Amino acid sequence: MSTATGAAASNSLSPTTSRRSSPSSRILTTPRGSLSCRLLSSSPSQSPLGPVSAMASPGAAGEAASRKKLLIFDAEKDLAASLAEHAAGLSEKFAAERSAFTVVLSGGSLIKALRKLAEPPYLEAVDWSRWHVFWADERVVPKDHADSNYKLAMDEFLSKVPVPANQVYAMNDALSVEGAADDYENCLKQLIKNGVIAVSPVTGFPKFDLMLLGMGPDGHIASLFPGHPIVNENQKLVTYVKDSPKPPPERITFTFPVINSSAHIALMVTGAGKAGAVHKALSANESSSDLLPVEMVEPQDGEMTWFTDKPAMSMLSRI
Numbered sequence: 532m533s534t535a536t537g538a539a540a541s542n543s544l545s546p547t548t549s550r551r552s553s554p555s556s557r558i559l560t561t562p563r564g565s566l567s568c569r570l571l572s573s574s575p576s577q578s579p580l581g582p583v584s585a586m587a588s589p590g591a592a593g594e595a596a597s598r599k600k601l602l603i604f605d606a607e608k609d610l611a612a613s614l615a616e617h618a619a620g621l622s623e624k625f626a627a628e629r630s631a632f633t634v635v636l637s638g639g640s641l642i643k644a645l646r647k648l649a650e651p652p653y654l655e656a657v658d659w660s661r662w663h664v665f666w667a668d669e670r671v672v673p674k675d676h677a678d679s680n681y682k683l684a685m686d687e688f689l690s691k692v693p694v695p696a697n698q699v700y701a702m703n704d705a706l707s708v709e710g711a712a713d714d715y716e717n718c719l720k721q722l723i724k725n726g727v728i729a730v731s732p733v734t735g736f737p738k739f740d741l742m743l744l745g746m747g748p749d750g751h752i753a754s755l756f757p758g759h760p761i762v763n764e765n766q767k768l769v770t771y772v773k774d775s776p777k778p779p780p781e782r783i784t785f786t787f788p789v790i791n792s793s794a795h796i797a798l799m800v801t802g803a804g805k806a807g808a809v810h811k812a813l814s815a816n817e818s819s820s821d822l823l824p825v826e827m828v829e830p831q832d833g834e835m836t837w838f839t840d841k842p843a844m845s846m847l848s849r850i
């Protein structure tokens with residue numbers, strides 16, 4: 532994996548890695564393939580950078596496992612450090628490859644977990660001028676409203692890093708929910724034409740470089756809630772709900788074809804409140820007829836990493 536700094540790169544794969552007490556690593560079999568799984572100690576001397584990089588190498592688990600990885604952290608600060616390294620490495624890779632790095636944010640605790648990107652060494656090392664920032668979902672409220680995902684991200688992250696203001700693509704909060712979804716979809720289409728957003732040759736949908744998602748206790752991701760018909764939307768890029776089970780009720784959201792066309796999906800799931808949904812998503816005695824939204828996250832042209840903790844994994848006996 533590319534990294535933002537030379538120091539981080541040499542740390543991640545240097546012989547010092549093998550001197551650490553080695554985190555356990557295994558393959559989990561899930562209803563829809565395998566997951567590379569690694570338990571990461573929160574010991575201060577044990578950076579998660581090494582294990583994350585090591586997992587980037589294809590192994591005996593084959594293609595399914597190389598597309599999905601599961602990281603389990605003891606401490607939130609280690610998860611945040613690993614998430615920052617992951618994002619910074621991808622930023623460097625995509626800025627070099629295509630002169631742009633398209634990053635999709637969500638709401639919730641994910642935003643706080645991004646805080647280390649606004650600290651040294653990333654604050655200086657990341658080429659923020661290449662970042663283009665989007666939202667996987669947004670509550671249809673004014674941008675300065677306490678419920679706004681834009682406000683959360685601005686207050687906690689974006690105001691602390693020098694992403695150019697005209698490369699932060701917020702929902703138009705002057706429109707109705709239908710209008711805001713159409714407007715955001717048109718914004719994406721324009722940026723595809725400009726070459727800022729890539730297109731997946733596999734799916735024909737926009738291919739964001741990094742899709743950062745959280746998950747609710749009910750297994751929802753973005754504003755795609757269990758049992759809601761929009762989880763089956765397969766034409767539009769952006770759709771809306773007016774009856775979200777979690778307030779506020781009006782939201783716009785990326786659709787599954789967009790989410791699943793991402794080059795990299797980072798799914799952050801922490802806390803005991805998520806254990807039931809995680810168990811359903813990752814345990815093997817599963818029927819495919821009533822999938823939770825989180826189970827419908829299936830990268831078609833990229834890879835996915837779960838950033839989790841032990842409480843979230845606590846109902847899985849085989850970890």
Ligand SMILES: O=C(O)[C@H](O)[C@@H](O)[C@H](O)[C@H](O)COP(=O)(O)O
Pocket residue numbers: 637638639640641668680744745746747748751752753754777778
């Ligand atoms: O729009 C929303 O209601 C939230 O953004 C929501 O989708 C959130 O991302 C998840 O519930 C995970 O949140 P936590 O990580 O804070 O639990």
